[in-house]
Amino acid sequence: MIVETFVQTAFQQNTRVVSCGVTGEAMCIDPGEPSDAVQNYLRDNGLELRAIVLTHGHLDHIGGTAALKQEFPTAEVLLHAEEEDLYTSLPRQPLLMGIQPHQLAAMGMDYEDPPKPTRFLEHGEALEIGKLKFEIRHCPGHTLGHIVLAEHDQKTVFTGDCLFSGSIGRTDLPGGNYDRLIASINAQVMTLGDDFKVMCGHGPDTTVGLEREMNPFLTGQYQLGRQ
Numbered sequence: 001m002i003v004e005t006f007v008q009t010a011f012q013q014n015t016r017v018v019s020c021g022v023t024g025e026a027m028c029i030d031p032g033e034p035s036d037a038v039q040n041y042l043r044d045n046g047l048e049l050r051a052i053v054l055t056h057g058h059l060d061h062i063g064g065t066a067a068l069k070q071e072f073p074t075a076e077v078l079l080h081a082e083e084e085d086l087y088t089s090l091p092r093q094p095l096l097m098g099i100q101p102h103q104l105a106a107m108g109m110d111y112e113d114p115p116k117p118t119r120f121l122e123h124g125e126a127l128e129i130g131k132l133k134f135e136i137r138h139c140p141g142h143t144l145g146h147i148v149l150a151e152h153d154q155k156t157v158f159t160g161d162c163l164f165s166g167s168i169g170r171t172d173l174p175g176g177n178y179d180r181l182i183a184s185i186n187a188q189v190m191t192l193g194d195d196f197k198v199m200c201g202h203g204p205d206t207t208v209g210l211e212r213e214m215n216p217f218l219t220g221q222y223q224l225g226r227q
């Protein structure tokens, strides 16, 4: 498994191109913005983009979907069904963040409607990219239809905005729920082995073991708004 990371948007989101070293098939997880760097990387390395996979529908994770799909039209666009409303709301998301309509173009946020999903990912299914097999796990709490992708042979999980190094995703946005997020992380991420590498939607990589030991949201050291 080869993972190339592109840090994108003002939110410093980790867009990943994940490819099979044997077959050259690839997927892009969370294309944050239209990006020549991503397209050139795929072409220069002769990779076949099979899928654009979205952990969830926030603009910093999906803003590059339309451009990438246009360049690689055979790539599937995949996300969880419970995330469809957020995904299709892309052109309106900046306005909900308080950005004024006349500022959208200057900020690179004048989004068009994103392409229709090819199909929806289901909890427990295995997404195959070449010889790689990614187990899809529904992990709500940051948003309703957030997913994480676990590759068991490679001992790697892509956690989007559920779990970060030393932190967790926001739960104050629409669809967010703190208790649900903690329960999701415990059930869907912490049940993987301690030696699993965690590749997060923002910030550095970590491991399940390190987070079990150090993450104040998981050790019980820090409980938001609780006694």
Ligand SMILES: [Zn+2]
Pocket: 056, 058, 142, 161
């Ligand atoms: Zn998010």
Ligand SMILES: [Zn+2]
Pocket: 011, 013, 058, 060, 061, 161, 201, 202
């Ligand atoms: Zn994010």
